[in-house]
Amino acid sequence: MSQINRQLVLASRPQGAVTPDNFKLVETPLAPLADGELRVRNHFLSLDPYMRGRMNDSKSYAAPQPLNEVMIGGTVGEVVESKNPKFAVGDKVVAMFGWQEYGTSNGAGVQKVDDTHVPLSAYLGPVGMPGVTGWYGLNRIIAPKAGDTVVVSAASGAVGSVVGQLAKLAGARAVGIAGGADKCRYVVETLGFDACIDYKGGNLYQDLKAATPDGVDGYFENVGGDVLDATLARMNPFGRIAVCGFIAGYDGQPVPLKHPSLILTQRLLVQGFIVSEHMDVWPEALKQLGTLVAQKKLQYRETIAQGLDAAPDAFIGLLKGKNFGKQLVKLI
Numbered sequence: 001m002s003q004i005n006r007q008l009v010l011a012s013r014p015q016g017a018v019t020p021d022n023f024k025l026v027e028t029p030l031a032p033l034a035d036g037e038l039r040v041r042n043h044f045l046s047l048d049p050y051m052r053g054r055m056n057d058s059k060s061y062a063a064p065q066p067l068n069e070v071m072i073g074g075t076v077g078e079v080v081e082s083k084n085p086k087f088a089v090g091d092k093v094v095a096m097f098g099w100q101e102y103g104t105s106n107g108a109g110v111q112k113v114d115d116t117h118v119p120l121s122a123y124l125g126p127v128g129m130p131g132v133t134g135w136y137g138l139n140r141i142i143a144p145k146a147g148d149t150v151v152v153s154a155a156s157g158a159v160g161s162v163v164g165q166l167a168k169l170a171g172a173r174a175v176g177i178a179g180g181a182d183k184c185r186y187v188v189e190t191l192g193f194d195a196c197i198d199y200k201g202g203n204l205y206q207d208l209k210a211a212t213p214d215g216v217d218g219y220f221e222n223v224g225g226d227v228l229d230a231t232l233a234r235m236n237p238f239g240r241i242a243v244c245g246f247i248a249g250y251d252g253q254p255v256p257l258k259h260p261s262l263i264l265t266q267r268l269l270v271q272g273f274i275v276s277e278h279m280d281v282w283p284e285a286l287k288q289l290g291t292l293v294a295q296k297k298l299q300y301r302e303t304i305a306q307g308l309d310a311a312p313d314a315f316i317g318l319l320k321g322k323n324f325g326k327q328l329v330k331l332i
């Protein structure tokens, strides 16, 4: 085992778009374990849009990422050393060790997972935080009935892909919105959505209208901006909007809503949510999602960057839509 831990820390806060200079690679010697501790070799690091918000020093639902500390992030890996009786060498675990090759912990926040039927990396995607996010917003806010039309933006991504497939399983019509013909083809042909609109195609509202002939009953919002405006204009009375993310504004200026009065005239329920505030649903959601993935009834796709050094560029790409499915970094 290496005696050095390679880590990426936040070196500076972005002024506008994130740049590679905002991160710094440091090498730290691994200290011997104390009693009760365990050491994990991280196999995959999860890159997620929320990390962009943490890089700012501004008011939000969570504290900012401190400068010169290891960037926050979900990880999966294998226990390589243990002085904790609850963990044995070889155990596979999911944790929040962040952008580094090794994690050391007293066991708090480290969960053992079984990778016999579900690949380890899926615990950072459909059977992890993004999957539960889709599950929560769909089931607890949109609550689709058979025959409803559910629209989801960033439809080919980690969260959006789960939302549409669960909506289909609930008997709804699922319509995705995604960037580009390749992503849209995947959303329909592989994920099984009824339709997908390419918002870069230049005809967003008309294309969405054609794909939602009965209007929209539920909208799972990941993006904001023009995509939100277009979908809002298609909402049926008493429709439900689960506000999950506004990624179009994370790396620049937030895009204002053009017609907020539609919320009133269509009597819409608009509910924002943060998945980590609903830990009570995680066991039920993860059980369902894990079963669906093991049975291959829930499809997903990953974009995998190789090595810790590749993480900054992969993260910058995620904020520009370069990822196709769940963005991961393979660390081993």
Ligand SMILES: NC(=O)c1ccc[n+]([C@@H]2O[C@H](COP(=O)([O-])OP(=O)(O)OC[C@H]3O[C@@H](n4cnc5c(N)ncnc54)[C@H](OP(=O)(O)O)[C@@H]3O)[C@@H](O)[C@H]2O)c1
Pocket (backbone or CB within 6 Å): 048, 049, 050, 129, 130, 133, 154, 155, 156, 157, 158, 159, 160, 177, 178, 179, 180, 183, 222, 223, 243, 244, 245, 246, 247, 248, 249, 273, 274, 275, 276, 318, 319, 320, 321, 322, 323, 324, 325, 326, 327
């Ligand atoms: N509320 C919560 O608790 C919670 C938890 C997890 C995630 N989220 C949110 O859920 C959303 C999706 O997250 P994810 O992890 O599933 O990411 P993802 O969809 O796997 O990746 C991000 C996708 O967003 C789209 N995108 C990026 N920049 C964009 C832009 N400027 N305009 C429009 N679309 C853009 C791209 O897809 P296209 O190429 O299709 O545009 C990109 O592939 C994000 O808004 C995230 O913040 C919220």
